[in-house]
Amino acid sequence: MARTIEIADGIYQISTDNYRLNSGLIVGAERAMIVDTGAGPRQGAEILRAIRRITDLPLVAVNTHAHFDRFMGNAVFKADGVTDFWSHPRAGRAIEKYGDAQRPYVEVLEPEMAHAQGPNTELVPPTRFLPGDGTRPAFTRVELGERAITLIYLGLAHTDNDILVGVDDVLFTGDIVEQGSDPAFDDSFPELWVKTLQTLVGLDRYRIFVPGHGTPVERTFIERMAETMQDAIQKISESALTRVKGATTASMYQLPYSGGSTRILLDRLQKLQRFEEQGQPLAAVNFDATEPSGLTGPITLGNG
Numbered sequence: 641m642a643r644t645i646e647i648a649d650g651i652y653q654i655s656t657d658n659y660r661l662n663s664g665l666i667v668g669a670e671r672a673m674i675v676d677t678g679a680g681p682r683q684g685a686e687i688l689r690a691i692r693r694i695t696d697l698p699l700v701a702v703n704t705h706a707h708f709d710r711f712m713g714n715a716v717f718k719a720d721g722v723t724d725f726w727s728h729p730r731a732g733r734a735i736e737k738y739g740d741a742q743r744p745y746v747e748v749l750e751p752e753m754a755h756a757q758g759p760n761t762e763l764v765p766p767t768r769f770l771p772g773d774g775t776r777p778a779f780t781r782v783e784l785g786e787r788a789i790t791l792i793y794l795g796l797a798h799t800d801n802d803i804l805v806g807v808d809d810v811l812f813t814g815d816i817v818e819q820g821s822d823p824a825f826d827d828s829f830p831e832l833w834v835k836t837l838q839t840l841v842g843l844d845r846y847r848i849f850v851p852g853h854g855t856p857v858e859r860t861f862i863e864r865m866a867e868t869m870q871d872a873i874q875k876i877s878e879s880a881l882t883r884v885k886g887a888t889t890a891s892m893y894q895l896p897y898s899g900g901s902t903r904i905l906l907d908r909l910q911k912l913q914r915f916e917e918q919g920q921p922l923a924a925v926n927f928d929a930t931e932p933s934g935l936t937g938p939i940t941l942g943n944g
């Protein structure tokens with residue numbers, strides 16, 4: 641069953657067991673906002689039930705990025721009357737293009753979604769987007785009635801389409817911030833992720849940060865997360881310079897992440913390096929124009 645914690649007045653963290661997912665609920669005077677809808681009809685319905693114990697208001701939804709646990713519950717919310725699904729413009733395109741490719745990831749916990757069989761298993765792509773073409777930092781406000789939400793894009797990080805959801809002094813961070821396990825590097829841009837975390841730390845008005853998984857954290861946690869990531873990237877880069885496979889493996893024991901996460905990070909850094917060696921600085925890449933770059937798309941687990 642979902643666990644609901646009121647973080648501040650009318651601002652809730654809704655945690656469900658599958659994928660240790662955190663969703664958010666923000667209640668205004670006229671509408672309420674759901675942040676991340678779950679990985680399919682089962683989890684989506686569980687989140688919606690938790691919401692309906694708190695408010696009967698019409699909802700608007702946000703998908704913080706284009707990973708399955710963030711948007712595959714959208715159909716449940718569409719059936720509840722939601723028409724506005726907000727995201728980064730690239731998340732919208734990624735879900736349209738690669739949403740179906742992510743169905744196999746939910747085979748165990750959301751079999752109906754995996755096989756597109758049964759109610760609320762259709763893909764519902766986002767309908768509302770942050771302004772601009774998505775390559776630059778951007779923000780927009782969504783009015784809930786006597787309460788305005790700020791949706792923020794800071795730059796490349798966990799994916800190329802992570803957005804933050806700010807209200808009062810609370811910031812829902814999606815998977816840009818990870819508590820209780822290693823950051824997920826599969827689709828990430830590690831060096832720019834560090835920069836994005838540093839920018840995030842500078843957003844003074846926010847005091848409570850709700851990660852995509854785990855428990856809420858303070859600013860100092862994010863500073864440490866950025867330092868740890870920077871340190872790991874540096875150690876990997878240094879060891880990779882030796883071009884000795886054994887040395888790389890040995891140096892992993894000095895790294896702050898598990899062997900599995902370190903391997904994913906290493907693979908990702910090498911892939912991005914190959915891309916940049918072709919003369920394309922990552923920060924300036926228009927991914928949609930350069931596809932197939934192999935840098936975006938469904939979670940690249942095993943598809944490296």
Ligand SMILES: [Zn+2]
Pocket residue numbers: 705707798815824
């Ligand atoms: Zn994610």
